[in-house]
Amino acid sequence: MSKMRSECPISCSLEIFGDKWSLLIVRDLMFYQKSTYGDFLKSAEGIATNILAARLQALEENKIIEKREHPDSKAKVLYRLTHKGIDLLPILFEIHLWAEKYFTIPEDLKEMINDAKKNKEIAIKTITEQLKKQLEE
Amino acid sequence: MSKMRSECPISCSLEIFGDKWSLLIVRDLMFYQKSTYGDFLKSAEGIATNILAARLQALEENKIIEKREHPDSKAKVLYRLTHKGIDLLPILFEIHLWAEKYFTIPEDLKEMINDAKKNKEIAIKTITEQLKKQLEE
């Protein structure tokens, strides 16, 4: 992180994930158990291969994700969220709630966070802990 | 909103504000009482005039902001948040909290939301109501 536009926390954050793709990769890691380059490519939005590579590198440089050996094969690379990445959960959650209010969202996606909506704080805490536990391996 | 990449709420949202500038305009409207083209231009990040014009138009098309007559002069245009725009507050708030944790943020900016941190839900509700009240004029 060399020269930032300003010291504003919002601005600094947007310099890291202020684009159309970065948070989708985080979403995939967080909610859909995706963890490889191929997994991310398969997502419905259809990211281009070079863009995906660029975003993964940027997310890694910014310590949102990290690369690990894949247990199945050396040909695969396993990506996973860092603590810093996991802490993006509340942001993604609020985006989800906002979108639910203002877009037509498929029912199954709505239900996915229906419980969490009732007691937000606790739900976020629980999921965060769960994700961070997975990092201890 | 014609053809979206997917029906994912996160993806739909990013198609609206997934860039380096849109949420900064919302920030300026929400927290810094900025309301004119000239106001936004003055912000520390230094947005280019054509980019600002493009973003304002996009935000307006997406009903995040709306144009009004400026009370002082016909030469000025007053921009303000819609309900939909005000409802972005929780997202900006969470981004702020995340940034505080992972960046070095000026003390005065930290203090700005120090109270709000203690009882998040209530703070957000209060500020939201306050902003929506201003719309009734």
Added chain:
DNA sequence: TATTTGCACTTGCAATTTGCAAGTAAAGTT
């Protein structure tokens, strides 16, 4: 009333970024 200033943009153009399609290299499979 004529002139200058302020405000909200627009325009032209170079530089950067995005996106598509094809290619490469290492690892795993048959």
Added chain:
DNA sequence: AACTTTACTTGCAAATTGCAAGTGCAAATA
């Protein structure tokens, strides 16, 4: 040994961004 899978890289066209310089209307000033 040949083929496939996986994770990229590369080349190039198209779109977007960013800078600098206008433009046009409103308002203030001379």
